[in-house]
Amino acid sequence: MSLILSHVTLVPPGGTQPLFAPLDLTVAPGAVSTVMGASGIGKSSLLDFIGGHLPRGFVTTGGVTLDGIDLLPLPAEQRRVGMLFQDAHLFPHLSVGDNLAFGLGPDLRGKAARRAAVEQALERAGLAGFAARDPATLSGGQRTRVALMRALLARPRALLLDEPFARLDAALRAEIRGFVFEHVRRENIPALLVTHDAEDARAAQGPVVTL
Amino acid sequence: MAGRLVGLAVALGIGGPILAGLGFTLLAGFGWMPAIGQAGLGTAPWAAAFAAPGFATGLRLTLWTGLGATVLSLGLALALAQGMARDGGRRMRLIAPLLAVPHAALAIGLAFLIAPSGWIVRLVSPWATGWTTPPAFATTGDPAGLALILGLALKEVPFLMLITLAALSRVPVAAHMAAGRALGHSPASVWVRVIVPQLYPLIRLPVYVVLAFSLSVVDMALILGPSNPPTLSVWILRGYMAPDPAMALPASAAAVMQLGIVACGIGLWHLAERILARIGRAELRRGRRGGVLPQGAVRLAGALGAGLAGGSLLVLMLWSLAWRWPFPAALPETWSLRHWTGRGWGAATLETLWIGAAVVALCALLAIAWLEAEDRAGRRLPLTALVAAPLLIPQIGFLQGLNIAFLHLGLPPGRGTVIWAHLIFVFPYMLLALSGPWRALEPGLIRSAAALGAGPWRRLLAVKLPVLLRPILTAAAIGFSVSVAQYVPTLFMGAGRIATLTTEAVALSSSADRRVVGVYAVLQAILPLAAFMLAIAVPGALHRNRRALAGELTR
Numbered sequence: 001m002s003l004i005l006s007h008v009t010l011v012p013p014g015g016t017q018p019l020f021a022p023l024d025l026t027v028a029p030g031a032v033s034t035v036m037g038a039s040g041i042g043k044s045s046l047l048d049f050i051g052g053h054l055p056r057g058f059v060t061t062g063g064v065t066l067d068g069i070d071l072l073p074l075p076a077e078q079r080r081v082g083m084l085f086q087d088a089h090l091f092p093h094l095s096v097g098d099n100l101a102f103g104l105g106p107d108l109r110g111k112a113a114r115r116a117a118v119e120q121a122l123e124r125a126g127l128a129g130f131a132a133r134d135p136a137t138l139s140g141g142q143r144t145r146v147a148l149m150r151a152l153l154a155r156p157r158a159l160l161l162d163e164p165f166a167r168l169d170a171a172l173r174a175e176i177r178g179f180v181f182e183h184v185r186r187e188n189i190p191a192l193l194v195t196h197d198a199e200d201a202r203a204a205q206g207p208v209v210t211l
Numbered sequence: 212m213a214g215r216l217v218g219l220a221v222a223l224g225i226g227g228p229i230l231a232g233l234g235f236t237l238l239a240g241f242g243w244m245p246a247i248g249q250a251g252l253g254t255a256p257w258a259a260a261f262a263a264p265g266f267a268t269g270l271r272l273t274l275w276t277g278l279g280a281t282v283l284s285l286g287l288a289l290a291l292a293q294g295m296a297r298d299g300g301r302r303m304r305l306i307a308p309l310l311a312v313p314h315a316a317l318a319i320g321l322a323f324l325i326a327p328s329g330w331i332v333r334l335v336s337p338w339a340t341g342w343t344t345p346p347a348f349a350t351t352g353d354p355a356g357l358a359l360i361l362g363l364a365l366k367e368v369p370f371l372m373l374i375t376l377a378a379l380s381r382v383p384v385a386a387h388m389a390a391g392r393a394l395g396h397s398p399a400s401v402w403v404r405v406i407v408p409q410l411y412p413l414i415r416l417p418v419y420v421v422l423a424f425s426l427s428v429v430d431m432a433l434i435l436g437p438s439n440p441p442t443l444s445v446w447i448l449r450g451y452m453a454p455d456p457a458m459a460l461p462a463s464a465a466a467v468m469q470l471g472i473v474a475c476g477i478g479l480w481h482l483a484e485r486i487l488a489r490i491g492r493a494e495l496r497r498g499r500r501g502g503v504l505p506q507g508a509v510r511l512a513g514a515l516g517a518g519l520a521g522g523s524l525l526v527l528m529l530w531s532l533a534w535r536w537p538f539p540a541a542l543p544e545t546w547s548l549r550h551w552t553g554r555g556w557g558a559a560t561l562e563t564l565w566i567g568a569a570v571v572a573l574c575a576l577l578a579i580a581w582l583e584a585e586d587r588a589g590r591r592l593p594l595t596a597l598v599a600a601p602l603l604i605p606q607i608g609f610l611q612g613l614n615i616a617f618l619h620l621g622l623p624p625g626r627g628t629v630i631w632a633h634l635i636f637v638f639p640y641m642l643l644a645l646s647g648p649w650r651a652l653e654p655g656l657i658r659s660a661a662a663l664g665a666g667p668w669r670r671l672l673a674v675k676l677p678v679l680l681r682p683i684l685t686a687a688a689i690g691f692s693v694s695v696a697q698y699v700p701t702l703f704m705g706a707g708r709i710a711t712l713t714t715e716a717v718a719l720s721s722s723a724d725r726r727v728v729g730v731y732a733v734l735q736a737i738l739p740l741a742a743f744m745l746a747i748a749v750p751g752a753l754h755r756n757r758r759a760l761a762g763e764l765t766r
Contacts, residue, residue: 053389076392077400089383089390093408098495102404103394106498114498154394 003027003050003158003190006063010045013057019045020211022062027158027190032181032204034193037211043194046211047160050192051083052076066158066190082156084164084180088147090135096122096146097131103150121149125179141172148180152187159184161193165200177203214584218592220577225635226597228613229604233470236612239463246615247456256464263461265440270472273443276356276436277426277476280363284425285418287364287516288371289410290509293402295372296379306369309520311688311739313696315713316732318362318434319720320523322351323530323729325358328538330526336539345538352437359436363428365520367421371414378413382406400500404491411484420602422480423473427605430698430713434720443469444607451611451703463611470608477603524736530729550730556712560734563711566626566701567694567738570633571641571687578642578686582649583671598639606636606699614703624706632700633693641690648682649675678760680753684746692739712738 005025009018019042027033035043048054050064053076064071071079090099100118108114122130125145130138138146144164151159161180165173181204184191193204201208238244242253260266309317324330328345336342351358384406391401411418432442440446443465450462530536534547585591610632617628652675660674676683698713705714716731754760 048389051389051393053392075397076389077395077397080395081393083389083393085386085390087386089386091387091390091405091409093405094492094495098492101496101498102391102396104498105395106500108498111497114496150394156393 001029001067001190003192004063004065005050006065008046008049008062008064009060010042010049010054011059012042012045013055023209023211025192025207025209027192027206029190030185030188032161032184032191032193032206034195034201034204034206034208035211036195036198036201036208039196041211043211044162047083047162047192047194050158051081051160052079053083080155080157082151082154082159084144084147084151084159084161086163086166088135088143088164090138090143090146090150092136094135095131096127096133096135096138099135099146100131100150100153103153105153105155117153121153125149140168141176144168144176145179148183152183156189158189159187159191161191161195163195166196173199174203181205213580214588214592217577217580217584218594221581221594221597221638224577224631225601225638228616228631228635229600229609231616232609232611232613233604234612235615236463236466236470236609239460239612239615240467241464242460244460244463244615246618247459249457249460256460259461260464260468263446266446266465269440269443269446270468272356272437272440273426273469273472274476276359276363276432276442277422277428277472278479279356280360280367280425281418281422281480283360284364284367284371284421287509287512288368288375289407291368291513292372292375292379293399293406294510294513295376296384296406306517306520307373308740308743309366309369310373311692311743312366312524312736313692313713313739314362314366314428315430315434315696315698315717315720316527316736317366317520317523318431319716319728319732320525320527321358321362321365321519322434322720323526323725324519324522325350325361330522330529333539334541342539351435354437356436356442359428359432359442361519362431362435363425365516365523366431367425368516369520371417371421374414374417375410378410381413382409396500399506404495404500408488408491415484416599419477419480422476423603423605426473426476427469427607429607430717433717443472444605447607448699452707459611466608466611469605473603473605473608527729527732527736530725531733533726533729550726555727556715556730556734559710559712559715559731560738562626562709563695563713563735563738566630566633566709566711567691569630570637570694571690573630573634574638574641574690575683575687577638578645579676579683581642582646583675587667598642601635602639610699610703614706617704624704624708626705626709628704629701629709632704633697636697636700637690637693640693641686644686644689645679645682648679652679681746681750681760684749685743688739688742688746691742695735695738 003026005023007022007024009020009022011018020037023046025033035046037043045054045058049058049060050071052071052074054060066079066081071081090096091102094102097118100121101114104114104117108117118131119128122128125148127142127145135143135146147164164180165177168176177200193200195201240256242249242251242256322329327348327350329350332340332342332345387405388398388401391405392398396404427444429444429448432445433448436442436445441449447462447465447469450458450465529543531550532546532548533543534545534549536543581592613632614624617624622628656674656678657670660670665673696713698717701709701711701714712731712735716728716735719728719731722728750760
């Protein structure tokens, strides 16, 4: 039940050289692996490759499996790979609650049950009663917590973290980081973190790969 | 001070005529029109209008074609824009020229294409259909107005796509698409539930402009719409043009009704927006995430529309060069330049050019004065409503009243009044086209010029205008194409005596000789295209050694 990368290479559109040497990596459920490296080395492209968001024109080799399923032939929406970005990307036209409802899978039926699931997620994020709020009124830390809850409501089988703490100030950073990692462990899914910050890597307590 | 002067000019030049036109139309609608000896106020014109045969059918037809064309155009434009967004709008360049083609020219071409004796039937006859004479069904002027809806959609879909693509640059499409898909939504679902709701508020005003236009269009309805009973706008036109001047009274009552229909149409549309938003939100909470767009059908409709539009322009060209083209030959049997060498079209072309040049020059001056006054005042002029009004108020609803107002002022119908009327409709487009690049001009340039001792006039003449030459000429080309396309203002303000390519093409469109109509319609389409080519070529030549002016600095 792991996320397994084998011999992954990426060549950007118009490029001739792979961005990094062939990458092999296994992330166990509940663990957070960290990928580090200079900017422009292709850390975000790697996450886009795993999540299915790579723009056309990239030439790729290697394989990605999750729980033994080959991810690469699947479109992004069927991979069940959640993503957290540097920007929380909360949809500005939806309330906080509706942002969460957007992520909540269609298998949970019934108005009351769905609303309860949203409320419960908000409570876990320490944001009880925030359902009707405009996402634009949230602080940076609150936005990240809502984005994590939204991602988890979609019941992902793996989580990709693309520098989600980079814009938070130092004090908040440790707190939000702990919050995210704790949820990864509780959900028992593999997570892959991309970061510049050695402190992030240490806190993740998992294997560190430098591209 | 300068701001107040420009404000006054715009208020008098645009707001004044609209208010006067509305006022006199309203008075005539209630029976007060001393010029024809009618001075008793009452509701008799309304009764006369309602009692006219086919009037109720015409009303229904107006609502059906106007709302139908807008729903179809907006739906298709939004669906097609999803594909366009992916390749950064490069394919948009292919359909941009269609925007410059006047409605009347496209409508005539479409009629030549889809009529029972049109090109499509000729291409498949007699080998596939067995027809040796045109079949006896109505494809143009059909009683349900389907041809009119199709014609309107061919013009409005590219317009709305262009507007949508411009608005897309203000929405983080790629990021939200990735975020939405990572949550398990298909691209179509993310487009409908995340991107479109953010996009729509940015394109709402252009959508209302399309709706108002479709509910009150005259030239396209004359060419493609049913004639008996016609849509309300054509009924009004016939009333104003009737030999019996007393018919102007019920026509004015109907014109007031037309204003009401557009107002109600926009109100209804706004209500539908809110209801749809509600439904969408409820569906989202319930967890619906299926694709809503039949992708294949959308692509097919897009290809079909592009084919029809291209075919319309091509068939105009063919007819203008044909000598003998009997049914059901696929192509003319003999060709001739005779209709081009005959000088019938020369006078109308000159008139079109002259009016267009005068209108564009006046509007360019006014738009530059407006934007410069804003710069000097350091704030926006509070006249945005005045700019939107001419795009939302139906022309047929106030222009005959404006004619009466001009007569009261001692301004007889003629070239001057036509130019003034064109100005009302050209100015908004030119101001909108120029304001974006003007306000985006690198402020450092102006500050540097000021630091070098250049006063406001030198900054305007020696820095702003030369740097902004390309957008100014683009705005001028847009203004020129709007002027060329004007039908009702030219007809009413010229009292039928000012003959431009558009008035001639529409007048001839009901006649039999497609070759002559072809010449006028081709010219009508070519003039705006030529203006756009000039707008690209002139700065290209003047600035050939100034690479920075080719792009980013002025946009």
